[in-house]
Amino acid sequence: MTNVAIIGGSGYGAAELVRLLHIHPYAKLTAIISHSKQGTDFSTVYPHMNQIADQTMEQLDVKKLSETIDLVFFATPSNVSKTIIPDFLASGITCIDLSGDFRLHSPAVYQQWYQAEAAAEEYLHQAVYGLSEINAASVRSAKLIANPGCYPTAALLGLIPVTEKELIEPNSIIIDGKTGVSGAGRSLSQHVHFAEMNENVKAYKLGSHKHIPEIEQALQEYIAADIQLTFTPHIVPMTRGIMVTCYAKLTENITTAQIETIYHTFYQQHPFVRVRADGEVPTTKEVYGSNYCDIAIHVDERTNRLTIISVIDNLVKGAAGQAIQNMNISNGWDQTTGLQHAPIYP
Ligand SMILES: NC(=O)C1=CN([C@@H]2O[C@H](COP(=O)(O)OP(=O)(O)OC[C@H]3O[C@@H](n4cnc5c(N)ncnc54)[C@H](OP(=O)(O)O)[C@@H]3O)[C@@H](O)[C@H]2O)C=CC1
Numbered sequence: 291m292t293n294v295a296i297i298g299g300s301g302y303g304a305a306e307l308v309r310l311l312h313i314h315p316y317a318k319l320t321a322i323i324s325h326s327k328q329g330t331d332f333s334t335v336y337p338h339m340n341q342i343a344d345q346t347m348e349q350l351d352v353k354k355l356s357e358t359i360d361l362v363f364f365a366t367p368s369n370v371s372k373t374i375i376p377d378f379l380a381s382g383i384t385c386i387d388l389s390g391d392f393r394l395h396s397p398a399v400y401q402q403w404y405q406a407e408a409a410a411e412e413y414l415h416q417a418v419y420g421l422s423e424i425n426a427a428s429v430r431s432a433k434l435i436a437n438p439g440c441y442p443t444a445a446l447l448g449l450i451p452v453t454e455k456e457l458i459e460p461n462s463i464i465i466d467g468k469t470g471v472s473g474a475g476r477s478l479s480q481h482v483h484f485a486e487m488n489e490n491v492k493a494y495k496l497g498s499h500k501h502i503p504e505i506e507q508a509l510q511e512y513i514a515a516d517i518q519l520t521f522t523p524h525i526v527p528m529t530r531g532i533m534v535t536c537y538a539k540l541t542e543n544i545t546t547a548q549i550e551t552i553y554h555t556f557y558q559q560h561p562f563v564r565v566r567a568d569g570e571v572p573t574t575k576e577v578y579g580s581n582y583c584d585i586a587i588h589v590d591e592r593t594n595r596l597t598i599i600s601v602i603d604n605l606v607k608g609a610a611g612q613a614i615q616n617m618n619i620s621n622g623w624d625q626t627t628g629l630q631h632a633p634i635y636p
C-alpha cells in the first residue's frame with residue numbers, strides 16, 4: 291500500500307482526488323490537509339462523501355507528514371506548492387502538483403504569464419511534465435511531477451500526433467477552448483456567478499491565458515523551432531467538461547482517413563485516448579466523470595486545413611484522474627488502476 295496525502299483539501303481538485311482514491315486498490319489516503327478548514331471533517335465540506343470519506347482535515351506539518359506518507363498531491367492554486375515541495379522532496383516524498391508551478395521550464399516565462407516569481411530553477415529542471423500518454427517513461431522515474439493543465443491536456447493529446455509527423459504548420463495553430471464552470475475551482479469568483487453564467491457564453495483571457503506557453507513549450511519539443519499559437523478559452527454553462535477545437539494548416543495533401551490511421555497507431559497502447567471514427571464528433575458528456583480523452587479529426591480538403599476536436603472531463607483527465615494515472619505509472623502499477631470506470635451518461 292502507498293500512503294498518500296492531499297493538500298488543498300476543500301477544493302474541487304482535492305474532492306475529485308478523494309473520490310477516485312476511495313476506490314484505488316493500492317493507495318491509501320492517510321491525510322487531507324486544509325489551510326482554511328483544518329479540524330473540519332472532509333464530509334462536512336463535501337456531504338456527498340458522508341460515510342465514505344469522513345476524515346478530519348489537518349493543518350500542514352511537512353515534517354510529521356513526511357514520516358507517514360510516500361506521495362503527496364498538491365491541489366492548491368499556483369504560487370503555493372513552489373515553496374513547500376522542496377521540503378517534501380528533501381524527505382524523499384514523491385510530489386504530484388496539479389497547479390502550474392512546475393510546468394514551465396523557464397522562470398522568465400513563468401514570471402511573464404503567472405505574474406509571480408517562479409520556483410527555484412533546480413526544481414523546474416527536475417520536474418517532469420506529466421502528460422501521461424506522452425511522458426510515461428520520464429514520469430516513471432520522477433520524484434516531482436507537474437500535472438498538466440486542463441486545456442493543455444486536451445489540446446496536446448489532439449495536436450501531438452500531427453505535430454510530431456510535421457503534418458501541420460505549427461505557427462498556423464488556432465485553439466478554441468470551452469470549459470465547464472468547475473474549471474474555475476470552488477472559490478467564489480464573479481466570472482462564475484450563476485446569473486452571469488446561465489444562458490451565457492464568455493470568452494476570457496484573450497491572448498493572455500497561462501496555458502498558452504504550456505502548450506507551446508510541449509509542442510516545441512517536436513520541432514526545432516519556437517511556436518506561437520493562438521488560444522481563446524471560453525466558459526460555458528455546464529458543470530464539467532472541456533472541448534478544444536484546434537485548427538491548423540496542413541503541410542501536404544492528406545485525407546481524413548489517412549490522418550485517423552496515424553492517430554489510431556499513435557494511441558494504440560493508450561487506453562484512455564479514444565479516436566473516433568470519421569464523422570463522429572465527441573461531446574463532453576461522452577467522457578463525463580471519466581479519465582478518457584476522445585478525439586475526432588477532420589480534413590477540410592477545400593481549405594487544406596485540419597480540424598481536431600478533443601474532449602475531456604476537466605476534473606478527471608484534466609486534473610485528478612491524470613494525477614492518479616501518473617501515480618500509477620510512477621509506482622509501476624497498470625496506468626488504469628482505479629480509473630477504469632466508464633463515463634456517466636447522460
Ligand atoms: N478545477 C479544474 O478543473 C482544474 C484545476 N487545476 C488546478 O488544480 C489546482 C486546484 O484547483 P481547484 O481544486 O479547482 O481549485 P479550488 O479553488 O477549488 O481549490 C483550491 C484549494 O486550495 C487551497 N488553497 C487556496 N489558497 C491557498 C493558499 N494560499 N495556500 C494553501 N492552500 C490554498 C484551498 O483549500 P484549503 O483551504 O482546504 O487548503 C482551496 O480550496 C489549481 O492549481 C488549479 O489551477 C488543474 C486542472 C483542472
Ligand SMILES: CC(=O)N[C@@H](CCC(=O)OP(=O)(O)O)C(=O)O
Binds near residue numbers: 471
Ligand atoms: C473557468 C476557468 O477559469 N478555468 C480556469 C482553468 C485553469 C486551471 O485549472 O488552471 P491550471 O490547469 O493551469 O492549473 C482558467 O481558465 O484559468
